[in-house]
Amino acid sequence: MYLEGRLFHRDGENVRGSATTVEETRTGGLGIRCEGVVHLYKTFGGHDVVALRGVDLTIRAGERVAFLGPSGSGKSTLLALLGGIQRPSAGKIFLGEEEVSRMGERYLARIRSRQVSTMLQGATRNLLPYATARQNIAFARLSLSSSERDDALVDVELLDRVGLVEQADQVVSTMSGGQRQRLALACAVSTAPRLLLADEPTSQLSHADRDHVLHLIHSLGDDFGTTIVVVTHQPEVAATFPRTVTMKGGRVGAEGHGGSEYAVVGEDGVLHLPGHIAAEWPPGTLVRFEDDEQGRIIVTRASSEGSHQ
Ligand SMILES: Nc1ncnc2c1ncn2[C@@H]1O[C@H](COP(=O)(O)OP(=O)(O)OP(=O)(O)O)[C@@H](O)[C@H]1O
Incomplete structure (x- = not known):
């Protein structure tokens, strides 16, 4: 059984913290640049593999x-770079106003244990296999002070929200893949982080479990103003997010906001076409640009029949 309603509680919550360093601020989302x-x-x-080729991206606090x-x-x-798990080869990443590569290892480790939760692919490998679900959550929250623990999260509610209340005292090694994935997410959100980064958090789940996990993720944002970034291949999952960022060849190629699609101008003025148009306009297709009366630019396939705008 799953519980509905408000999951996270914190008295006097303030979703726009104003202290100067990332570490000093406990509430509100953490912006990224x-x-x-x-x-x-x-x-x-x-040989080198170039995974990212110059990413410029701003995600506001609470987005x-x-x-x-x-x-x-x-x-x-x-x-992984946003979570400070790897350092970029070049360029800068800011969490709040602080540049990640200027943070010392110990400072970054504290930020990662209390403020930024990163659930990478295969996160279930990070669970303690011979501990129970409840013990894994307690372990994830070890870095919190006792008042922070009292403040926020009740582990039974958290387990209930991911459909694992009956497995609360079951050891991880006897759980199914989907149960482990849900527990990994419960651990990731159990510290009420200011930034949640989750790589394919719903990939192994049934539709019902996926929807409950999404509800849990979004409730973090609703209750705490947490900034949330997920990687997904599932359109139904992406559709629950107000903003989508589409990566192409190591760059940000396109963005979606509130159902509208936008392309991002890359180096040398390169624009990636939305996927459904790219499928019909192969490389080499000649296109024509025209201004209409409202000042919009119309892009038309110049050659052949079946032109698109
Ligand atoms: N540890 C690694 N060593 C060498 N190359 C890597 C490593 N991790 C990723 N890559 C390469 O970097 C590029 C980007 O990989 P990345 O996993 O970030 O892509 P992705 O979009 O998340 O892919 P997927 O959707 O399959 O998870 C790929 O060419 C990949 O082969």
Whole structure:
């Protein structure tokens, strides 16, 4: 059984914290800014794989964003950089007003344990296999002070929200893949983070479980103003987010806001076409630009019949 209603409680909550450092602020979402972020992986073969080719992106405090894009386009890499799990090869990433690469290891570790929750693909591997669901949540919250723990989250409610109340005292090693994934998310949100980064949090779940997990993710935003970024391949999941960012070839190629689609102008004025048009206009297609009376630019396929605007 799942509980409905408000999950997170915090007296005197203030979703726009104003203290000076990320660490001093406990409430409200954490904004993100990427400036020219490039990331290379060195391979054993000795050649570099360029995963990100210059990402400029701002996510405001409290925004909820879904990252989309084909396999290999750099979504997971960007998420890991935002969570401070990897450092960019070049460019800058700011959490709040602080640049991640200027944070010392210990400072960053504290931010990551109390303010930024990152659920990477395969996050279930980070669960303690011989501990129960309830013990895993307690472990995830170890870094919180006792007042922070009292303030916010009741573990039984949290487990109920992800449909695991009957597994509260079951050890992880006996759980199914879907149950582990739901527990990993419960652990990730159990500290009431200011920034939640989740890579494919619903990939192994049934429709009903997916919807409840999404409800849990969005309730963090509703109750705390948490900034939320998820990577997903599922259009139904992306549709619950007010903003989508589509990665293409290591760059931000397009954005969606409130149902409208926008392309992002890249280096040298390059524009990625929305997927459904790109499928019909192969590389080499000649297009014509015209201004209409309202000052809009009309793009028309110049050659062949069946032109698009
Ligand atoms: N550890 C690594 N070592 C070498 N190359 C890597 C590593 N991780 C990712 N890559 C490469 O970086 C590029 C971006 O990968 P990334 O996993 O960020 O993409 P993605 O969009 O999240 O893909 P998917 O949707 O399949 O998870 C790909 O070419 C990938 O092969």
